[in-house]
Amino acid sequence: MALTLLLTACTGATGDAESDGASGTENRDAPQGSGPSSGADSGNAPSADAPNRIDPDPARLPKTRAAALDLIGRVIAGPDSFGPGVVARTPYESGPATWPVLGADCVWRQQPPGGQVLATVTRSFEVPAEAGKGPLRLAAVVTVHRTRQDAAREMAESIEESMRCPTQQLREGERIGSLVAGALLGGEANQTNSEDLLSETGEYRSAELGGPHPYAWQQAQILQATVAVTGKGAKGRTAREVDALITEAQAAMLVRLEDAVEKQS
Structure with missing residues (x-):
């Protein structure tokens, strides 16, 4: 059953940046988690109550940080994934050892990633400013967890963050608010590209760019x-x-991800 949450928030002023957290987030900003490799293929096997979209090859599912980074490199969006007119920002790719966490005060802060994360990378892009239009900022994030259950937990936590914090500070001088969030499992409402899909729209306010502006x-x-x-x-x-x-860009990454892990005929 689809879950749709309507969240109306107070608007706040301010903002610019590349590091936005998980929901309302632009990134699991940073990166590579460490820790021993997981030998548990069962953690990646589809559960009985979840849709089985693809037939994965267990040998192609990452179990180490190095394998996860290799997968991310083959999946994560580049400028062309968004279409014409999109360019890389500087810095383009996030560095290791940080992970955005939404605090009780609804402010995103960078912390070391948990042990459930094998690797996570964020890339930043923009459509440059032109006559009458400001720069449209974009980010793409790919995170590889140790198990499928860990990934599902991230998805659940992300929707909970929208409920808990309908207004969020992404970083100093940058906020999102008036958030409307929703979730669709694979097969619901013609959602066939993934096992689970979350979306969020709202208003973005920035000390640099003003606002409110569209956020998604x-x-x-x-x-x-x-x-x-x-x-x-x-x-x-x-x-x-x-x-x-x-x-x-989301569609492009999902196609690459599916191609990278499914069994080859």
């Missing part, structure tokens, strides 16, 4: 991996424009 985020899960894309608008940018860009 999507995160999807396949097996032990999650992929997410965020778009933050600016003057002259429409919600439809933001949504089209993140949907295009």
